[in-house]
Amino acid sequence: MSEWWDYGLGDLLLFSPRVYYRLFETMNTTWALLVAGALVAGLIASGLALRHGFRGNRVILVLLALVWAWCGYGFLWQYYQPINWAVPYLLPGFALQVVLFAIFAARPLPLRFGWRGDLSCYVGVTLIAFALIAFPFIGLIEGRDLVQAELFGSAADPTALGTLGFVLLSRGTWRWVLLPVPLAWCVISAGTLWVMDQQIAVLMLAAVWVTVFCGWLDLKNGVTTRRLTEAEIRD
Amino acid sequence: MSDFDRRKFLKSAGAVAALGGLGVFGTGANRHAFAQTGAANDLPRIIQKTIPSSGETIPAVGLGSWITFNVGNDIELRDQCADVMSAFFDAGGRMIDSSPMYGSAQDVIGYGLDKLGARDRVFSTDKVWTAGDGAEQIAETSDRWKVAEFDLLQVHNLLGINENLPLLFRMKDAGQLRYVGVTTSHGRRTEDLIAVMKNERLDFVQVTYNPIDRKVEDYLLPLAYDRGIAVIVNRPFRGGSLTERLEGQPLPEFARDLEAKSWAQLILKYLISHPAVTCPIPATTKPAHAVENMAAASGLLPDDKMREQIAAVIGVLV
DSSP states (O other): OBOGGGOOTGGGOOSOHHHHHHHHHHHHHHTHHHHHHHHHHHHHHHHHHTSSSOOOHHHHHHHHHHHHHHIIIIIIIIIIGGGOTTHHHHHHHHHHHHHHHHHHHHSSSOOEEOOOOSHHHHHHHHHHHIIIIIHHHHHHHTTOOGGGOOOTTTSHHHHHHHHHHHHHTEEOTTGGGGSHHHHHHHHHHHHHHHHTTOTHHHHHHHHHHHHHHHHHHHHHHTTTTSOOOHHHHHO | OOSOOHHHHHHHHHHHHTTOSEEEESSSSOOEEEEEEOOSTTSOOEEEEEOTTTOOEEESOOBOOTTTTOOTTOHHHHHHHHHHHHHHHHTTOOEEEOOTTSTTHHHHHHHHHHHHTOTTTOEEEEEEOOSSOHHHHHHHHHHHHTOSSEEEEEEGGGBTHHHHHHHHHHHHHTTSEEEEEEEOOTTTTHHHHHHHHHHSOOSEEEEEOOSSOOHHHHTHHHHHHHHTOEEEEEOTTGGGHHHHHHTTSOOOTHHHHTTOOSHHHHHHHHHHTSTTEEEEOOOOSOHHHHHHHHHTTSSOOOOHHHHHHHHHHHHHHO
16 A cells, blocks of 8 residues: 655655764774775875876776775764665665776776866866865864764765766776766765755755766767877876 | 544543543543553653553553664664663653664664663554565564564554554464554555554554644544544654744743643643544653653643644744
């Protein structure tokens, strides 16, 4: 008589903002070194990705694979899953993202990260900077303690946002396969945050929209399909 | 009662409620009685409501666990929930309600019952919420609460009712369950619930009801009264948004006559005074609020006229 689609978004929110943000406090204090290490990994990857020319591509991909693995196991499984029964259905997406990064890292010609000076690069850099630097401080505006900061590499939201930025900074015909999981996470998380009356939900959705737009623009302009030069390949 | 005229129904019942001490609703059998009985000597006398299908009485306010008890493995927060349960029991409460849908709430209740040694004090109320194997889910729920048998199990939001309701009746027949119920929330699927109420011998239904969401007053509550079905009320404060919006607003003068010291108590008295209502189940994270909610189930209750005044005042303010 009743079916799953009878439920509204509000029905499926099962926890309070108080409990949700305490997850990050507990994780940040319990796994301080790992959390800090994941953030440093993100900073290293962003430093490599923003250089002129194409260097350290495999390193970037391996670092992103590692932070997604830690985020999936550390945050989703250890902390988020006990308060959200939907997490087991979301975890395969994180596992898939790790595998995809690993596959790209292992390919003879991995994705090429680098500054191209087009709109996608500006958006990509903005997303990475926002995820790594600004996102942890958003809680302060909302009145939360810094110890509850959501950090890139451990918390899923900034990790997904930053990953969108990395993908926009990359070149390669198949880079789009790295987008569905972080895009889907941003949409799901935006729904959760919206129901919790958290204004950041709007930014998550804006990131989705602008990433899709830039991806389409790159496709239209041939950015992702243009063959790499010999010099680029040698790098 | 052959027709369900709300005004007539409440007028007759409200006149009895206005007596405040001991009232009996309904005709013939003493199915809808309520009475005030003392808990500890220093506590207010808690109004007890009768479960029509058995004659058993339970305190007229229970404890919900949606959102508030879903705190995961955080020991500090689990202890806070146990403090809420402790305050609730000490104030004379018994019914605690949960669901497999509520994340870790069932585990947290089990933790609290362990910590307080309160399994003999709780009226355990949970739900089956699956389109799959209901028996397996109920077994998991029992493990989480660490109780062998539940007092009441309900089909949550009518999900899988064609399989789950017969399962619950079989459990009741086998002596593994005391009461069977069906729930809805947010006013959805009311027509479906009414159909089930007419066709099945339910002990309980659970519906959303508060001074703003009054749709159930028109037909469902009189039907429950007529068919001897106990009524649990969820979302009495609209998930907290109702009391938040009323915060800071002065209580109406007549609240003093009812010994209501807060909007939460006034709302609960509004609900408890409905003759068909057995037990609202407000959820909270604060022990003081659990005590305040229980205290609403004591003293005088509003009559029909006062109930309308409460609904009107709140309707204007929110």
